[in-house]
Amino acid sequence: MIANEQLRATDILSREKILSDYRLACESRQASLLGRRDVMGGRAKFGIFGDGKELAQLAAARAFDRGDFRSGYYRDQTFVAALGELRWSEFFAQLYAHTDLAADPNTAGRSMNGHFATRWLDDQGQWRNQTELYNSVCDIAPTAGQLPRAIGLAYASKLFRNNHALDGMTNFSRQGNEIVFGTIGDASTSQGMFWESMNAAGVLQIPLLMSVWDDGYGISVPVEYQTTKGSISKALAGFQRDTYDKGFEIFTVKGWDYVALLETYQQAAHICRTQHVPVLVHVQELTQPQGHSTSGSHERYKSKERLAWEAQHDCNLTFRQWILENGYATNEELESIEADAKEVAKKARISAWNAYQQSMKGDFDEAVDLLQQAARHNAKSADLMAIREELRKTPTPLRRDAVTAIRKAIRLLRTDTGTAPQLLRHWLTKTNTENEDRFSSYLYSQSPESPMLVEGVPAHYADDAPVLDGYLLMQHYFDSLFARDARLVALGEDVGQIGDVNQGFAGLQEKYGEIRITDTGIRETTIIGQGIGMAMRGLRPIVEIQYFDYIYYALATLTDDLATLHYRTKGGQKAPLIVRTRGHRLEGIWHSGSPMGTMISSLRGIHVLVPRNMTQAAGFYNTLLKGDDPGLIIESLNGYRLKEKLPDNLNEFCVPLGVPEILREGTDVTVITYGSMCRIVVEAAGQLAQIGISIEVIDVQTLLPFDVHHRLVDSIKKTNRVLFADEDVPGGASAYMMQQVVETQNAYRYLDSAPRTLSAKAHRPPYGSDGDYFSKPSVDDVVETVYAIMSETEPARFPTL
Numbered sequence: 054m055i056a057n058e059q060l061r062a063t064d065i066l067s068r069e070k071i072l073s074d075y076r077l078a079c080e081s082r083q084a085s086l087l088g089r090r091d092v093m094g095g096r097a098k099f100g101i102f103g104d105g106k107e108l109a110q111l112a113a114a115r116a117f118d119r120g121d122f123r124s125g126y127y128r129d130q131t132f133v134a135a136l137g138e139l140r141w142s143e144f145f146a147q148l149y150a151h152t153d154l155a156a157d158p159n160t161a162g163r164s165m166n167g168h169f170a171t172r173w174l175d176d177q178g179q180w181r182n183q184t185e186l187y188n189s190v191c192d193i194a195p196t197a198g199q200l201p202r203a204i205g206l207a208y209a210s211k212l213f214r215n216n217h218a219l220d221g222m223t224n225f226s227r228q229g230n231e232i233v234f235g236t237i238g239d240a241s242t243s244q245g246m247f248w249e250s251m252n253a254a255g256v257l258q259i260p261l262l263m264s265v266w267d268d269g270y271g272i273s274v275p276v277e278y279q280t281t282k283g284s285i286s287k288a289l290a291g292f293q294r295d296t297y298d299k300g301f302e303i304f305t306v307k308g309w310d311y312v313a314l315l316e317t318y319q320q321a322a323h324i325c326r327t328q329h330v331p332v333l334v335h336v337q338e339l340t341q342p343q344g345h346s347t348s349g350s351h352e353r354y355k356s357k358e359r360l361a362w363e364a365q366h367d368c369n370l371t372f373r374q375w376i377l378e379n380g381y382a383t384n385e386e387l388e389s390i391e392a393d394a395k396e397v398a399k400k401a402r403i404s405a406w407n408a409y410q411q412s413m414k415g416d417f418d419e420a421v422d423l424l425q426q427a428a429r430h431n432a433k434s435a436d437l438m439a440i441r442e443e444l445r446k447t448p449t450p451l452r453r454d455a456v457t458a459i460r461k462a463i464r465l466l467r468t469d470t471g472t473a474p475q476l477l478r479h480w481l482t483k484t485n486t487e488n489e490d491r492f493s494s495y496l497y498s499q500s501p502e503s504p505m506l507v508e509g510v511p512a513h514y515a516d517d518a519p520v521l522d523g524y525l526l527m528q529h530y531f532d533s534l535f536a537r538d539a540r541l542v543a544l545g546e547d548v549g550q551i552g553d554v555n556q557g558f559a560g561l562q563e564k565y566g567e568i569r570i571t572d573t574g575i576r577e578t579t580i581i582g583q584g585i586g587m588a589m590r591g592l593r594p595i596v597e598i599q600y601f602d603y604i605y606y607a608l609a610t611l612t613d614d615l616a617t618l619h620y621r622t623k624g625g626q627k628a629p630l631i632v633r634t635r636g637h638r639l640e641g642i643w644h645s646g647s648p649m650g651t652m653i654s655s656l657r658g659i660h661v662l663v664p665r666n667m668t669q670a671a672g673f674y675n676t677l678l679k680g681d682d683p684g685l686i687i688e689s690l691n692g693y694r695l696k697e698k699l700p701d702n703l704n705e706f707c708v709p710l711g712v713p714e715i716l717r718e719g720t721d722v723t724v725i726t727y728g729s730m731c732r733i734v735v736e737a738a739g740q741l742a743q744i745g746i747s748i749e750v751i752d753v754q755t756l757l758p759f760d761v762h763h764r765l766v767d768s769i770k771k772t773n774r775v776l777f778a779d780e781d782v783p784g785g786a787s788a789y790m791m792q793q794v795v796e797t798q799n800a801y802r803y804l805d806s807a808p809r810t811l812s813a814k815a816h817r818p819p820y821g822s823d824g825d826y827f828s829k830p831s832v833d834d835v836v837e838t839v840y841a842i843m844s845e846t847e848p849a850r851f852p853t854l
Contacts, residue, residue, distance in 0.1 A: 084398045096149060099346065099348070116318040125236035127192050133189055147162065152491040172622070204257070225592075266308070304321055431471075507709065519698070538678075549562040635688045638829070725751050734748075775795075777790045
């Protein structure tokens with residue numbers, strides 16, 4: 054453990070700065086107190102606040118430069134306010150879930166309070182100049198979930214400093230001088246994400262300044278139950294760098310000691326910025342005056358002695374005492390600041406609440422008036438007026454109250470033929486459209502760079518096109534890709550020196566350098582995080598999960614952070630990361646490679662692409678790289694050794710998203726599938742043709758999005774029968790495809806037989822070729838399932854097998 058050194062700077066403790074800090078600390082505390090009051094009074098659903106952390110966050114903000122990044126904790130309100138990136142009216146607007154971006158520019162009411170986000174994107178979804186901003190990555194509530202992406206944000210600085218081909222990207226970096234301020238509560242350091250991230254930072258030697266706010270508890274559980282030695286800095290002492298070994302710098306500082314906090318953060322940031330060495334700042338002896346959150350009281354689990362200690366060591370109180378003792382202000386001056394802070398917070402709260410209420414008033418008033426109009430000269434007048442009065446008397450009406458009232462009235466007037474129900478329906482349609490934007494927009498990019506706007510470009514083949522193994526085709530593709538775009542970075546386990554386990558990158562690290570094609574440790578969560586952070590800073594990373602089943606290690610980061618980023622900021626932030634993996638048909642419980650249902654359910658906000666061969670995979674990479682959404686590409690593991698013709702336009706051809714492809718036309722049964730199952734179904738089609746059954750084989754190509762033009766139903770109109778085939782578990786992706794086609798596309802209207810699914814067994818395949826055969830759909834299974842469909846229709850022609 055190193056000793057904190059004194060700063061040489063003398064102007065950091067000027068009276069003006071000190072009193073400005075005290076004023077902001079007081080305002081932040083008052084915002085916390087009023088926020089809790091609003092939750093308890095029913096104005097807000099839930100609250101979690103940064104009281105007790107004010108002084109440390111002020112000191113951290115003093116060391117934060119334009120272009121730096123905060124990847125932090127949902128108690129960082131003082132930190133963000135000190136950067137000038139949070140007005141207190143915005144703090145309260147987020148607490149109330151105000152859906153207007155003007156009121157809550159962080160998340161437009163989509164995240165609970167304490168989730169802050171710099172709007173990196175303009176109204177067209179294009180990047181702003183990040184080097185001019187004090188950057189906060191949108192916070193997430195899952196504990197320690199903010200750290201994997203922090204690794205990528207800091208790693209991007211390393212790339213910007215060391216890869217001079219990126220020097221022109223001046224909107225994203227100034228020669229890699231940006232550092233990343235990670236913040237976390239002490240109890241959350243027990244999470245595996247924290248340990249994996251800290252190890253990755255030490256290995257990579259990146260400019261991550263990690264602050265641990267230590268108030269001694271994780272909700273009700275004290276630190277001795279959380280951390281070895283009861284101290285995260287002691288537990289991580291082995292990470293401390295020395296003369297012989299790279300590692301961290303580790304600082305400890307008391308959260309109530311203003312001067313020491315300033316000195317510590319100035320020194321920590323200097324080391325981090327100039328040397329690109331990760332730094333841990335363990336901020337100890339913090340307090341939590343209001344307890345963990347509005348869900349309970351800390352008096353239930355803290356002793357009287359602990360509560361008394363916290364009252365004595367409250368950082369705002371000790372700061373006040375220090376100011377008086379050192380003669381920076383009089384008691385009367387501080388009382389005036391405190392009174393002003395109360396008034397500032399109170400006015401911000403009133404302003405935010407009035408704006409929130411006013412934003413809904415138009416819908417509310419219109420609904421009341423429409424109900425009044427509908428009741429005039431109507432036989433159901435009494436019932437309509439009762440609905441109106443119930444709405445009118447709602448104490449603090451929400452948007453849903455007006456909508457619910459109108460929907461009740463429409464149901465009540467369902468048999469009326471007059472204008473009243475038409476007016477109600479018109480209002481409901483208009484309001485639903487507006488609420489779709491408020492609550493459901495921006496799941497995917499809505500910018501001109503959306504990959505959904507990329508038009509398909511067919512692969513073109515010369516007459517003498519070479520025929521290659523799939524892995525060699527991928528080598529050709531990635532070689533050409535990295536030659537033309539310096540922003541591209543590939544990383545993952547075994548990607549570099551051996552060129553990935555299936556040789557798609559073989560020889561490319563030697564050609565393009567380790568800085569662009571890089572091996573990583575076995576750490577899937579931070580591999581994904583590394584990619585997210587780089588993508589947030591304008592780079593185009595392709596990160597590899599070696600085998601598809603390993604994606605579960607990173608699923609929390611994919612679903613909680615990457616998939617929701619564009620949505621939870623309402624188009625304010627994006628991370629166009631490409632995740633590359635391989636799956637399907639590999640034998641064994643942990644390498645069977647087909648958890649598609651899990652991906653479909655978990656990754657809304659990420660495109661899920663399932664190419665049947667390497668040529669299609671290359672076309673999908675081209676499409677995603679022209680766009681600005683994240684995507685997951687699952688290559689077919691058993692396709693690397695299959696022969697494919699090499700397209701002439703490997704760099705240009707694009708496979709459009711959400712557009713199925715007919716692989717074989719037929720008239721009797723439509724079989725809808727994807728990935729490696731395409732080869733199995735096509736082989737089955739040949740056998741079925743020999744017994745007089747013609748099947749139409751369709752490769753959906755992408756699961757998210759799925760058949761955006763509803764072309765699959767056209768095939769069913771022709772065949773009147775459908776089978777959905779895949780190798781996921783029963784009720785997984787096959788059920789999803791059935792729902793999309795039978796329900797969403799109304800294909801049930803054209804079916805003469807019940808729709809069928811063919812999937813794998815409920816268990817994972819045991820090891821060996823027999824394990825695969827008896828666990829996943831085989832050619833025999835496809836043939837016999839289709840035959841059974843036809844047997845039901847024409848039993849004389851196709852007797853039961």
